[in-house]
Amino acid sequence: MTVTFLRTSLAAAAISLAAGLPAGAVDISGAGATFPYPIYAKWADTYKKETGNGLNYQSIGSGGGIKQIKAKTVTFGASDMPLKPEELREAGLVQFPTVTGGDVPVVNLEGFKPGELVLDGPVLAKIFLGEIKSWDDPAIKKLNPKAKLPSQAVVVVHRSDGSGTTFIWTDYLSKVSPDWKSKVGANTAVEWPAGIGAKGNEGVANNVLQTKGAIGYVEYAYAKQNKMTFADVINKDGKRVAPNAQGFRAAAANADWANAPGFYQILTDEPGAKSWPIAGATFILMHATPKDPAAASEALRFFSWAYEKGGKQAEELDYVPLPDAVVALIKKTWAAEIKGADGKPLLN
């Protein structure tokens, strides 16, 4: 009885394994930022339908993306915190941006519709420092004179993992609050003075949705997809801006891609009446001489396709695709820097 059972189960397993083997499709592996995950996932789905090649992207946070690409366990890493040119040189990596997006503060307050609440940099810093503990604090009331703010405790939600989204957020707070800059600083993972930690943009969104009185920060696509209540922010020019592609594009217009080695650009607190103050680009990291040239070429082909055909899907999620001039610069970088073992560029 045992023998027959074992035999049949072995046969069944073998058959299912054989049936499941895909026919010659190349699977690219990537890991990193949760900031662009919604659009990368959409692109991967469409790309697989069009070409049959799959992109397995694990959104484990920018910190994870940097670690995994340095350890060469994935074809490309994704990070919203750009690495400085010295770091790139040291690790033998090439960096290029894909889209621009923005961090938005999201709240869980009853009776507030998206965009009704308005906050500014210094107030946000005080909230995240734990100095503003209740929603009916005078500082918030000053910015929202007509709103009915409940006397509810503020529950801060931040990231528990290494995150480029955190980098963009804390960079902004460091620029608008000297207190924040000296006490906490800006990086992918910081010592948060208050609040609960959640994993990924998804975790922060989930926690804010579940906890009354919560405030967190997520990339805008997450707020949009989950119909969360976001707050407007007052930008550098003193104007109240709502988070959307227009605001992100206005902020990105200040970027000087051509003169930035490694495309290193930080887009927080940018001037401009319409600029969203907490915008940022998201980057891809690949090895200059990849371990697996076939997978790397396939990855480059995927990004090429995304630049050409993925713009519309990006815009649907309020990400800002890069201008054509920048895409041309990126492709030149590929040809110049990403090479196979024989020294020839992987993608022409």
Added chain:
Amino acid sequence: MCRAGLAGMAPTTESDRENAVANPMAIDNAGPGSAEARLAKALVGFKLRDNAFHSLTLAAAWMVLILLGGVIAALVVGSVPAVMAFGLNFLSTAMWNPVTEQFGAMAPVYGTIVTSLIGMAIAVPSALGIAIFLTELCPYALRRPIGIAIELLAGIPSIIYGIWGLFVLAPFLQEHVLPGLIAAFANVPVLSGLFAGPPYGIGVLTAGIILAIMVLPIVSSISRDVFETVPAVLKEAAYGVGCTTWEVVRSVVIPYTRVGLIGGVMLGLGRALGETMAVTFVIGNAHKISPSLLSPGTTISATIANEFTEAVGDLYTSALIELGLILFVITFFILAISRYLLMRLNQREGQ
């Protein structure tokens, strides 16, 4: 094969039989092709197979030891960079800053111990109550089903408890229980610090409650097994002099099974200390030590689960592995003590 061996042994003729019985040594001197020769070959084959099997099983037993040794070795080797960088300060610092590469284990260790203690404080009395019920109060027909139900529930994967805690327990606590708790203790001198703070819903207390629910089936089934070893004679003697059920339990059953109960409790504690998935969902992931039970914290396993795949830099990874080593050492000791105690109970039973 067995039959062939036997057939090879069976003498085929009357004279052969007499020969084999009268002169066993004839086997060694037998000519090729005869029954004795076949027998000799079969016996040699047996011996080889025997030795091979013996060696195989011995090797397997050693492999189990090597496996544990390998786990410890991998953890120790992985922690070396962190140990060399921080030394003993690792255990006394609460700071966890991946940017400046300053790591301290105090917050995760504190969280692990506090959540487990809360879990045990809730689970142990309940488990004892359930065990007493099953051995003394329950109608006989229901004993088997309820006992089996509890054991089946011990097998439910911990991630189920985690998502239930996140989606059902935490919002419930945040809305209905915690505000009342905070208000009730607001003016009590010492306890107000213990129950202070905004009602997050998730936090150390919630994690403790989830651990209690997880550990309950284990401790109650061991307690029930242990209670059943009390000789009926002892209990009947106590009933005979007029003790009430509770007095019998308190004065006869529990003292008799004290050692086994402690063993079971420690086993549950070991499980609670190492629990990952159930706790990660509801602990709040804050590398902080707060006096309040309602605030978020972190445990060793939750920290590792959340941060390992993205720990950049050798020191960060090494610090996480050192955390894993600390956890393993703590659970090793707790489990070793519990096994020792349960072994002593078995010895008393003469098993």
Added chain:
Amino acid sequence: MAIYDTRLRRDKFYLGLCYVAVAVGLGWLAIILATLLFEGIRGISPAVFTQMTPPPGSEGGLLNAITGSLIMTFLGVALGTPLGMLAGTYMAEYGRHSKLTIFVRFINDILLSAPSIVIGLFVYEVMVVRMGHFSALAGAVSLAVIVVPVVVRTTEDMLLLVPDPLREAASALGLPRAIVIGKVAYRAARAGLITGVLLAIARISGETAPLLFTALNNQFFSTNLNAPMSSLPAVIFQFALSPYKEWQQLAWTGALLITLAVLAISIAARVLQMGRPGK
């Protein structure tokens, strides 16, 4: 009579507490199972078993996760059971009274209850870093490391239950030790041994932590052992911590599937055990 009344009152009080403990304890568990059933059944549909895990915001199924779990569980058991059975055989047969056995039994019980996340770290250090990438094979190995102690324990216990006269009778017929074990002891303990394997399967079906650092996850269907593979617990972990309603529903449904599988296997193991005569 006053003392007697006090004693009676105390008795009723504490026994009442016991009833409360049972009600509360079993009540919690009943609530959890009921929630699981309620939330999980809402998502059950043929799509769950035929479609892959979707990108955020779209509908989909759990096919790649279920397949991944099946493959890695099967491999984990296939790798761990022979080792466990052989070790348990040594402890019960050849080494019944040796010091090594006492040592191994002790160590084995420690491994049995060791935190599974530590096992995941171990396999990460030993396999993933060496190989340079995450793989389903590493995931299967970490599951195997969890299977071994369970199988060792049950094999030893079940073999020790086989009465010695059976073995002695077989030896008296002149059978070598290996055959005595193989044909007599194993056959007599067969139901118990299978129970042990079933319990091991139930145990690893729900394990998440070790898979997080070894097999990672994969949103596409893959049977490639040398690449990251999806698994139900890893998918539940990712989906439950997200804000997307479709993902959360799939997480509940996946959790229900795992629980049903674990319960079914545990019940099967029990039925096997009860069917043996003389237990």
